[in-house]
Amino acid sequence: MTDDTVSLRVCILGGPTLWRLGLRALLRGRPNLDQVAHAPDPARVAEPPDVLLLDGRIADDFLSPILTSFPQTHPLIIADKLNASTALAWLERGALGCIERDASLPELLNAIRQVAAGEVSLPRRLALQLVTRMARQSPPRENALPEPLSKREREVLTLLAQGLSNKEIAQRLYLSVRTVEGHLANVYGKLNVHSRTEAALYAVRQGWVRLT
16 A cells, blocks of 8 residues: 555546546545646646546547556546456556446545555456456465465455455454555565455465355
8 A cells, every 4th residue: 555655646537628627626635646637638648647547438549558658657447337357458458447437535545545556456346356257267376385374364365355445454353454554565475466466366266265
């Protein structure tokens, strides 16, 4: 998760002008969001943002050009309706997250922070669908680890694989969010993974989360 002291540059790209202005007004002044710009197309993006909020209606046309111009930018696509196939196609083309247009503001802010930290961000139902699909298509990983997970680390990982956010995991286990983040950092290190999706995939392969 992004450090509380980090200032992020966000740009809203594409879509109707009133939509961009409305979303910009919602985001301005929020913690960590130092700059919130908007532009109708990639040519109008003045400087590389940390996170690009891209309207899903034009994502197919704008995703590749913006990543070519700003390869370090993390795109988060906002779409009317999402399914696993569409989300996976966007992720494979370079997006780092997808969120539905009717998501709440806290959900959007959480997705922005996850994407800014280099983590894949998806709605819970899509994350579970994609992890399940990946688990079925790839061979199981060996159970043995150089350093086994502790009971608490396994509990945190299992809840993560069920699609819970760090805040929800903290509430479920009566821990602070910082403590959950610490456990996840340990889990990532022990599993040699770099994202929530990779960690969740490991849990599914081990049978700790039931496939649906």
